Amino acid sequence: MMPQAPKAGNLVVIGAGMASGRMLEHLFETAPDAWNVTLFNAEPRGNYNRLMLSPVLSGEKTYEQIVTHDAGWYAAHGVDCRFGEAVVKIDRANRVVYSNQGGAPYDKLVIATGSAPFIIPVPGKDLKGVVTYRDLEDTNAMIAAARPGATAVVIGGGLLGLEAAAGMAARGASVTVIHLMGHLMERQLDPSAGYLLQKDLERRGITVHCHGATKAILGKTHVEAVLLEDGTVYPADLVCMAVGIRPETRIATDAHLEVERGILVNDRMQTSDPAIFALGECVQFENQLFGLVAPLYDQAKVLAATLAGQVAAFRPVQTATRLKVTGVELFSAGDFAEGPGREDIVFRDPGRGVYKRLVIEGDRLLGAVMYGDTADGAWFFSQIKDGTDISGHRDTLIFGPAFQGGSQADPLAAVAALPPEAEICGCNGVCKGKIIAAIQDGAVTLDAVRAQTKASSSCGTCTGLVEQVMALTLGEGFRTNANPPVCQCTQHSHDDVRRLIRAGGLKSIPAVMQELGWKTAGGCATCRPALNYYLLADWPLEYRDDRQSRFVNERNHANIQKDGTYSVVPRMWGGVTTPAELRAIADAADRYNVPMVKVTGGQRIDLLGVKKEDLPAIWADLNAAGMVSGHAYSKGLRTVKTCVGSEFCRFGTQDSTGLGIKLEKLLWGSWTPAKVKLGVSGCPRNCAEATCKDIGVVCVDSGFEISVAGAAGMEVKQTEPLCKVATETEAMEVIAAFIQLYRENARYLHRIYKWVAKVGLDWVRAQMADPANRKALYDRFLVSQQVYQSDPWAEHAAADQRGKWAALADLTLEAAE
């Protein structure tokens, strides 16, 4: 036991949120033995980083990763934790706090009850399936509801509402945001940035309805839909109300403390009762309320000092806002309302979706709104906070710090140009100089910098900046560690697993799990398909495909539909078919009572609604007519879409149809990290839409332009040029070699565009530019094809295999006895 020092008395804290948690940290640092601390929390857990609920919702983090104070921390500081106990009464006369489970006497009391979400008083607000976005329970409710195919409506297009929407959309739910105002995040963004944000969200499949007033939430016991005043109805399995928060002041009001909108405090965080203090979102200071974390942490510092007997005063400062939605770059700070005497500097780059607006009054920068490129946000923010005289550099101000004399090509230049006092981490008020000092004192990993400075430990949006400061300070010695583990079965990232499989010569799933220390016995549905792919890609001759580690579609060589039936798509080379093939398809559709026959986007025909036990027979029929599996279900080569090219088209420059067929015959049957679709267009009119495919070929008079990394799904992206070649043979070698490069290096489930974004197109070009390397890649592709280019339908349609597709036993009669 540690020696007991004399304590000043009992300190009771109501609420274990981020503000009180930070206050306790400071208090234990400055006066570790001053108080016996009792901590009440209505939630059945301690302090976690509420700002990180959004990454938990989107699946990028787990709850365990966002815990700030674990049981060990509370124990080490002797905190009496009363978690799951809501405080019901403060007896000020006797200085006792009562929860539903008993009392606790105090000498000093801290109220940190935070805020409560607004519930808009519409019919149906109490239905099951209506949640707010405040704590882990809300987050878990949304995770449970946000299944692919589910529909969710978020009421409120502010910071929280959009994070909730993006998180649920990332999990596959179809999400609609209803926003009362004319543009999203109107308190932080001007209409232009709001528009870009809306476009970005819509590109992710989120529907945005502005000027939308909710009239009622519909449903019997569980929510079913949301009705707007204008008559629009959105179906909903879940409704998240994120229209705002109000300070949670009930306990203070009941105790007759002075309360207006929030609990009134002075600059020492003292309430109208000198023995009672308050901090966080529940307080009101000089007519202001506080919702962002930075001023709350300032309050925590002040209150800790006050409780330690020191003198300190709270002064609210300006705060900046970033949205925590991966892939959305948004920053706003200061005051950006228009007004007399105010001028704007605006920069737009519509192609890149970049928008920047600075609001200036006299020689001072008042506000900044940035969208799409927010790298200079911290620099602008420091200019706003410091009231810097900008008259000398007003001409180049909008181009940011890199342009204030110096080169701007280096991506690190913007960070290098920041002065030591520039704020990097807004949440925790950590400046660049403090981070550099910590690095120089030996904090050489991101975690160490976080632990020592708290930079990037709250909302995490400045992680990139902190890493840049580390890169600048450490030079070559710095490596980012932004690779998350494959799944909960392992610590290793995808890249590490791939490297270790090769380095260790691991050639089976059990070998990988054993040697790399898998934490589960048989892996899970996330890692097993990934490992199966990595092994078959790296060891085509030695590894045997593990069918039981395949997702159902690849195991059954057909796409499962929501009713458990399957869809069957025969290959049509380059989208070309014949009357005989069409007859065979029609016959098969008749014979197996196929409910729907549909032409696909990849220029072939889909037979939907086939029963599992009929699959081998329908395949056999299609095989007999000369057709093979179209692999419309695989992480592999799907289709090569073509136009009619020079054979028929008056504009065609080359035989695009012929090249498409040759490519498909070369590439079919190959397994890849994610699906691969090609397009070959006979001229730059691009009728085969080749420039939004994973790989596109556009024929020109002088040869073939090959471009890669397009996308036309959740994201839409044009391909980027890889190279131009003169002959069909070269085109085929380049494309096969490129696919092999992708097969050997990409993370499982990463489409080509994601992989190229990660490794950089320059690296890819360099790999492909070396003829020896290219040839070696091509040869390795052909080796793999020797094994994997075979029709799975023929294999499973064989007479001795068919039984496996039917039921093991039929007890229909026995069970009915």
Next chain:
Amino acid sequence: MSGGFDSWIDIGALEDIPSAGARVVKTAQGCVAVFRTANDQVFALDDRCPHKGGPLSEGIVHGTAVTCPLHAWVFSLETGQAQGADAGTVATYPVRVADGRILLDGRRLARRVAA
């Protein structure tokens, strides 16, 4: 059934089910999924995910759990309980292996029909 000294129904050989896989048994009340784990344990559950009716027999079997192929809910094969954040239960049935044959308890199946 002949004999009648017990209610166990022979539904097939252990080898008829792939290791870490499943096959279905048809009954008048819908399919029962019979799972074989990598360690040759055998479990029988309703072949219907309580979430959206997905065929659990088509899921990836890992340890003594299966992941539904439609929306990745994970169920314990031993208890039929959904794992993690999901809530739901799948009915389980007594099943055992004797001399390489899989035996399913007919009484429980019959009770399921009556229910």
